[in-house]
Amino acid sequence: xxxxxxxxxxxxxxxxxxxxxxxxTGYTGLFTIGHAAFMAIGGYTAAVLVVKLxxxxxxxxxxxxxxxxxxxLIVGYPTLRSKLKGDYFxxxxxxxxxxxxxxxxxxxxxxNGAIGFTGIPLYxxxxxxxxxxxxxxxxxxxxxxxxxxxxxxxxxxxxxxxELMGIDVMKTKLWALAISAFYAGVAGGLFGFYxxxxxxxxxxxxxxxxxxxxxxxxxxxSLTGPVLAAFLLVALPELLRFLYVWRLVIYGLLxxxxxxxxxxxxxxxxxxxxxxxxxFAGRLGGGGRRSGPxxxxxxxxxxxxSGGGR
Amino acid sequence: xxxxxxxxxxxDETATDEIILQTRDLSVQFGGLKxxxxxxxxxxxxxxxxxxxPNGAGKTTIFNLITGSLVPTEGEIIFRGHQIGxxxxxxxxxxxxxxxxxxxxxxxxxxxxxxxxxxxHAAPKYTVLEALFRLPRAVRSDREVNRKAMEHLERVGLAxxxxxxxxxxxxxxxxxxxxxxxxxxxxQLLLLDEPAAGMxxxxxxxxxxxxxxxxxxxxxxxVLIEHHMNVVMDLCPRIYVxxxxxxxxxxxxxxxxxxxxxxxAYLGERRRTARAGDRA
Amino acid sequence: xxxxxxQLVTGLSIGGIYALLAVGxxxxxxxxxxxxxxxxxxxxVGAYGGFxxxxxxxxxxxxxxxxxxxxxxxVSIFVEFVAYRPLRHRGAPRLFLMVTAMGxxxxxxxxxxVLIGGSFRPFPGVSAQQVVHLGPVNVGRLDxxxxxxxxxxxxxxWYFIEKTKPGLAIRAASHDTAxxxxxxxxxxxxxxxxxxxxxxxxxxxxxFFGIKYAVWPYLGGISNKAFISSVIGGxxxxxxxxxxxVVLGVLETMVSGYISSTYRDLFAFTLxxxxxxxxxxxxxxxxxxxxx
Numbered sequence: 001x002x003x004x005x006x007x008x009x010x011x012x013x014x015x016x017x018x019x020x021x022x023x024x025t026g027y028t029g030l031f032t033i034g035h036a037a038f039m040a041i042g043g044y045t046a047a048v049l050v051v052k053l054x055x056x057x058x059x060x061x062x063x064x065x066x067x068x069x070x071x072x073l074i075v076g077y078p079t080l081r082s083k084l085k086g087d088y089f090x091x092x093x094x095x096x097x098x099x100x101x102x103x104x105x106x107x108x109x110x111x112n113g114a115i116g117f118t119g120i121p122l123y124x125x126x127x128x129x130x131x132x133x134x135x136x137x138x139x140x141x142x143x144x145x146x147x148x149x150x151x152x153x154x155x156x157x158x159x160x161x162x163e164l165m166g167i168d169v170m171k172t173k174l175w176a177l178a179i180s181a182f183y184a185g186v187a188g189g190l191f192g193f194y195x196x197x198x199x200x201x202x203x204x205x206x207x208x209x210x211x212x213x214x215x216x217x218x219x220x221x222s223l224t225g226p227v228l229a230a231f232l233l234v235a236l237p238e239l240l241r242f243l244y245v246w247r248l249v250i251y252g253l254l255x256x257x258x259x260x261x262x263x264x265x266x267x268x269x270x271x272x273x274x275x276x277x278x279x280f281a282g283r284l285g286g287g288g289r290r291s292g293p294x295x296x297x298x299x300x301x302x303x304x305x306s307g308g309g310r
Numbered sequence: 311x312x313x314x315x316x317x318x319x320x321x322d323e324t325a326t327d328e329i330i331l332q333t334r335d336l337s338v339q340f341g342g343l344k345x346x347x348x349x350x351x352x353x354x355x356x357x358x359x360x361x362x363x364p365n366g367a368g369k370t371t372i373f374n375l376i377t378g379s380l381v382p383t384e385g386e387i388i389f390r391g392h393q394i395g396x397x398x399x400x401x402x403x404x405x406x407x408x409x410x411x412x413x414x415x416x417x418x419x420x421x422x423x424x425x426x427x428x429x430x431h432a433a434p435k436y437t438v439l440e441a442l443f444r445l446p447r448a449v450r451s452d453r454e455v456n457r458k459a460m461e462h463l464e465r466v467g468l469a470x471x472x473x474x475x476x477x478x479x480x481x482x483x484x485x486x487x488x489x490x491x492x493x494x495x496x497x498q499l500l501l502l503d504e505p506a507a508g509m510x511x512x513x514x515x516x517x518x519x520x521x522x523x524x525x526x527x528x529x530x531x532x533v534l535i536e537h538h539m540n541v542v543m544d545l546c547p548r549i550y551v552x553x554x555x556x557x558x559x560x561x562x563x564x565x566x567x568x569x570x571x572x573x574x575a576y577l578g579e580r581r582r583t584a585r586a587g588d589r590a
Numbered sequence: 591x592x593x594x595x596x597q598l599v600t601g602l603s604i605g606g607i608y609a610l611l612a613v614g615x616x617x618x619x620x621x622x623x624x625x626x627x628x629x630x631x632x633x634x635v636g637a638y639g640g641f642x643x644x645x646x647x648x649x650x651x652x653x654x655x656x657x658x659x660x661x662x663x664x665v666s667i668f669v670e671f672v673a674y675r676p677l678r679h680r681g682a683p684r685l686f687l688m689v690t691a692m693g694x695x696x697x698x699x700x701x702x703x704v705l706i707g708g709s710f711r712p713f714p715g716v717s718a719q720q721v722v723h724l725g726p727v728n729v730g731r732l733d734x735x736x737x738x739x740x741x742x743x744x745x746x747x748w749y750f751i752e753k754t755k756p757g758l759a760i761r762a763a764s765h766d767t768a769x770x771x772x773x774x775x776x777x778x779x780x781x782x783x784x785x786x787x788x789x790x791x792x793x794x795x796x797x798f799f800g801i802k803y804a805v806w807p808y809l810g811g812i813s814n815k816a817f818i819s820s821v822i823g824g825x826x827x828x829x830x831x832x833x834x835x836v837v838l839g840v841l842e843t844m845v846s847g848y849i850s851s852t853y854r855d856l857f858a859f860t861l862x863x864x865x866x867x868x869x870x871x872x873x874x875x876x877x878x879x880x881x882x
Binding site for chain 2: 151158162164166167
């Protein structure tokens with residue numbers, strides 16, 4: 001039972017971080033391979049606040065999020081200017097990840113550097129993770145269906161036109177980045193208070209690859225897909241132990257295969273909503289024909305959110 | 311948008327003579343090449359202005375300069391009294407200039423409705439906090455935006471496709487959608503870059519009617535780049551001819567068609583009034 | 591003063607390798623407009639290729655190096671054919687290309703981890719310790735050779751690109767790939783040449799770092815320096831890549847010598863951020879305009 005519980009907690013934590021990356025990469029189209037750094041920043045911030053400065057846990061988590069979000073400006077501000085290509089941001093994120101790990105590894109005061117920050121109490125429970133997941137997904141879903149979210153998608157689809165229609169591209173991208181960093185930060189906080197210790201080597205580029213993988217497999221422009229994938233990518237390697245060692249090799253291969261054969265991933269551009277569940281149930285019952293793009297359905301405003309045009 | 315009745319579209323019959331856009335000695339240089347050289351254009355409120363010229367004449371480049379995608383190396387662009395040369399494209403767009411593109415730039419995976427809606431909420435009408443918590447103001451605003459977007463779609467006859475992915479529409483309808491999206495930004499000046507490209511004669515005729523009605527109903531100031539001569543000559547009471555980055559001539563359709571320099575540079579050997587425009 | 595000269599010389603030799611690496615990256619970027627993340631793992635492929643050729647198959651040292659170059663070049667071309675070209679022909683957005691490139695990098699790196707093991711191995715057949723005395727300055731023999739090799743390689747590349755016909759094709763393609771294709775340039779051949787050059791370069795750098803430090807699966811992480819150099823010098827510009835690489839190498843080594851060697855990589859990142867803040871297009875940046 002404890003084993004399943006641990007899968008649930010780790011999976012749930014992963015979901016939180018992945019959902020942030022989904023907004024940044026899946027919706028806004030900004031490739032990131034360094035989000036583990038935000039988890040690290042969040043994790044250490046929470047640990048220091050709670051363990052060394054005796055602050056309450058909830059404050060630690062909130063601070064974790066904000067610390068990560070603020071630090072994202074260091075990378076975001078120089079590289080997300082509208083005329084700069086996404087490669088600048090990606091390269092800077094890579095460098096940022098390295099820099100953060102280096103700093104953490106070599107700071108022995110307070111956080112004990114490469115040896116690790118131990119003695120963190122076990123405050124993360126499955127109930128807490130579930131609650132935060134539900135709230136977190138709800139908030140992000142709101143962002144995605146809002147005018148901000150739609151602007152993010154427009155930027156991903158056609159940045160030039162998006163800007164020429166009046167979207168402040170840099171500001172929108174910075175918001176997506178800050179939110180994704182906030183989520184990663186909180187996830188990092190939860191992680192530290194589950195593992196009861198933190199060590200910089202927990203947050204290597206492999207971790208960042210794990211996050212990206214969940215979004216690539218789960219699907220672009222979707223929340224449901226990455227959420228499911230985030231959970232599966234924690235559960236499967238645990239259950240299929242022999243796969244664990246090979247998992248990154250498989251991910252790498254799958255990245256290429258998916259981009260070539262099914263770039264939209266598992267559930268790209270699709271989300272599960274009440275309306276779509278009802279439609280699905282209706283099809284199972286009535287055996288109706290698959291709906292095509294021209295089908296008249298109620299205008300998006302009245303339907304519980306779908307992730308994109310359907 | 312005001313419905314200014316501009317029944318006849320000739321210059322002296324517009325409601326006001328206010329100059330809405332003016333370029334003075336506008337130039338842009340790439341390395342050794344002066345793509346646009348000391349161009350002086352004037353657009354009056356309510357104009358339906360044509361911009362023609364052979365390929366490479368600099369027409370789209372001028373659009374790019376006006377909309378902020380390019381920074382002029384010389385000269386000024388003045389829009390409603392403000393210098394806009396070198397301003398950021400999204401700032402210029404929010405000031406009231408909108409455009410369509412030579413190569414369609416819709417948001418292909420977004421629905422038709424969502425594409426138009428972007429024009430309405432490029433500058434979001436509520437804060438991120440209100441978005442995150444789905445506060446009533448956000449919900450109301452979204453509903454309002456969707457309603458207005460449907461109106462725009464109805465105006466161009468695309469309402470039945472509102473749910474379809476923009477990329478799945480046939481070519482002609484995509485062009486209409488681009489125009490609807492541009493109009494949704496409530497511009498004062500609309501720049502259309504070869505909106506009739508790829509259309510056959512029949513499509514051109516209905517497009518001419520469409521654009522004429524649009525202009526009449528909204529009183530928008532429009533500048534039109536086109537290669538289809540019949541479209542331009544039919545619609546535009548005033549035309550600029552560009553060649554090699556410079557203004558070659560300006561006038562009404564009859565004057566343009568008779569201008570020997572224009573004929574030499576552009577219309578080729580045919581001295582008849584242009585018909586069934588060929589792409590140069 | 592001696593310390594300064596010491597660091598300068600070492601810095602120049604590292605800068606030379608960074609410059610070479612940055613050019614290998616910039617070549618592909620300037621033509622195909624995407625970041626070949628797999629570049630790092632190709633360094634590793636070259637290093638391991640040389641390692642096994644010499645230690646397991648008993649190649650003489652320089653033949654082992656040659657083998658490393660050929661192997662990396664071949665893998666580079668293979669990756670281009672299998673992973674990148676299909677996407678490019680489909681007009682896939684750059685996000686997809688980046689994901690694919692990252693996939694290749696993750697695949698190759700972790701394949702090495704699983705099959706070969708994550709431990710450090712010293713590069714066989716050579717000692718990196720030997721020191722050469724140039725007046726008051728002591729330089730590692732390896733660093734000196736590296737400097738010579740990178741300068742020669744860069745000169746050879748410069749000659750190839752500026753003065754030969756295939757080089758002209760490459761220059762044309764880097765200005766405007768689509769138009770170059772329309773003008774009759776065989777973009778496939780250009781791709782072949784450019785990816786093999788890039789692969790060979792990564793092998794040169796890979797074996798250098800394998801010798802200097804050790805051979806291990808994450809050797810390719812140094813490619814970050816190539817990316818950063820290229821951004822500092824101006825993304826997409828070949829001379830910029832060289833300049834950026836040298837500047838980064840020298841400054842980094844200065845920091846390492848005068849302040850602390852631990853924070854080398856932190857300095858690289860800081861330099862990147864500072865450059866982007868004040869010179870968004872890098873030192874020699876090409877402002878790239880989208881055709882609108």
